Amino acid sequence: MNRGSWRWSMMVGLLIAGIWGCGGDEPQPAGDLADIPYVPQAYLLPELPYFFPDLSVPADNPLTVDGVELGRYLFYDPILSVDSTLSCAGCHRQELGFTDGLALSEGVGQTIGIRNAKPLANVGFFEKGLFWDGRVQTLEELALHPIEDPLEMKNTLENLIADLQVHPEYPAMFRKAFGIADREEISAPLIAKALGQFTRTLVSFNAKYDYANWDRGPETQFFSPSELRGQKLFNREPIDPDEPHPGCSHCHVGPLVSTNEYANNGLDEALEPVDFPDPGLGGITGKPSDFGKFRVPSLRNVALTAPYMHDGRFATLEEVLDHYSSGGHYADNLDANIFPFSLTAQEREDLLSFLHTLTDTVFVQEPAYGNPFSE
Template identity: 65%
Template sequence: MIRPLTYAAALLAVFLLSPACEREEIVDDLSSIPYDPKAYVMPELPYFFPEMPIPEDNPMTAEGVALGRYLFYDPILSADSSISCASCHRIDRAFADDQNFSTGIGGQQTMRNAPSLANVGFYQNGLFWDGRVKTLEELALHTIEDSQFMAHSLEELLEAFREHPDYPGRFRKAFGIGSRKEISKELTAKALAQFLRTLLSYRSKYDYGNWDRGPETQFFSESELRGKILYTTEPVIDPSDPHPGCSHCHHNTALLTSNEFLNNGLDPALEPEDFPDPGLGAVTKKNIDYGRFKVPSLRNVERTAPYMHDGRFQTLEQVLDHYSSGGHSSYNLDVNIMPFPLSEQDKQDLIAFLKSMTDEIFFQENSYKNPF
């Protein structure tokens, strides 16, 4: 017969031990999980693409890219677990957003429209519309921490990873960590950056037609070819014969951007403080940089509406009307922004050429899609 005191002691022991048993389920040591990373094999890009800069301390592995892909699509990155990177960078929009101003946590509106991430791995001259960070690793952490975007404390996020049933193993497979404690913000950034570097768009009609050494008519329609001439035409010697000359800034190269920060005349400004959004000026604090924004690539531009940093234009027609007007006057309006005549036919032709930059295969790429 069990005495009441013994019975109570046994119950107490069970009570005290049970949470301890639950704690034991989280094994800190990860060394039993195999660590055998395989080098990530980038697709062979056409000859006219530059070499992508890969940081020496973040070589790409299949496991690192896989982890980055999970992180990209996981709302665990945001403070209230409401949004993931993919909430604003949607694959059906070439990893851009369809909102004028993208939505951060708690439904708050951010300052800007999320730009496309296609080929983002090639850019080193400042990322975000205002060039606030230089590397994809910095970009990843900035997006997680910034109060406008995901507003998540990195320490809290790392704790969530460490207690997660799946991520510790994935970090182990990607980076060879020995324990959950070794999950760090640096590794989180590296994984996300690795995935972002895989987002490659290079299979549009523009690519085949513009760079193939065969006859252009093999690829382009008559309208597209007329548009291409408007896009790239030189000379522009006679000021009475101005032309669109889109390629001055959206270069007729693989990346379709000069990768610069310029003021394209969206707002009138006599002084720096007149700009509703300071752009690069908020980063550099230089007067000449106010109202300047990153020149975006025009790859997949057909699918990345709305346009400009604030998404003010819903259609490509509106964009062309803006440039044709010469934009608003301001003290640092870029010299390339000048009025030019644009007939309805010109507009249709230019848009036809712009649409040739759509890479349909990019949108179907399984390795870019949500893994959950």
């Protein structure tokens, strides 16, 4: 197996100035940035394994080398927050699978938020709503929320735009990314586009889980006997249908390790929808049957993304297994695949060792996703 060929291979852009660029003969637009060349080059994602779904990119925000680069700078720059103390990366740390290690996130001035920071691996593939409750649809739309959220960066877009317009570096970067002719054209939609582009490039496909599955040679070549047994517990239905079995793959499955659907996995007892401490999807759709449902999270890098669940209530994977094996709490819409089961000490260990095969160390060390200010 040539691991190298799976690695990040190309960052070389294609010259497509002919399509998007300003033609040489056209008059130059007036503006203080007009002299800086605008030569957009397509950003090429690493070659994704065949078993991945297609990454859909909005027609009005194609990935370009300069767009992604600008998004990366913005993501790591505390200038986005009201007092320049907190960047996106402050709550989405690469080494923690782009989470923050806290149960509930901490905003500017130690304000405690209401939810657990989500991992960002493969976030561009989730097309049925983002955030735990699916309240926004695209990465572009999402990007402006944390900036203005009073529990997060507490800034205003007007303030941020004004800071970026007078910045020594950013106006030229916006020019290169989006072809604006004047710093006055720096706008919220362009900030959103750049952050959308960068977050869309965060692709993870180099976990042991990826190598052991999908025709890349016999599973035993990659998985230890314990990991292999753990995967069987995670995946397979029991031979005897009456035998209670974890069956995690009903919801956590495939390359995204998620069905991308919404489910109630039994965290809270609720006789009525109002009993859920956090309404989740129901808070968005208003449908009683959606209360207490959350988007099934990917389990990629799950060993790095503790604590767990939308409110970070479980500190460890052991506690997560205790929750599932208890069968969860009663609610009308408790998913049928959540029911009590028991595991021997060995089976528990096997399941935990399988969960560790979802760690993608290439992803969490990939320099292209890291902090550009420390390069």
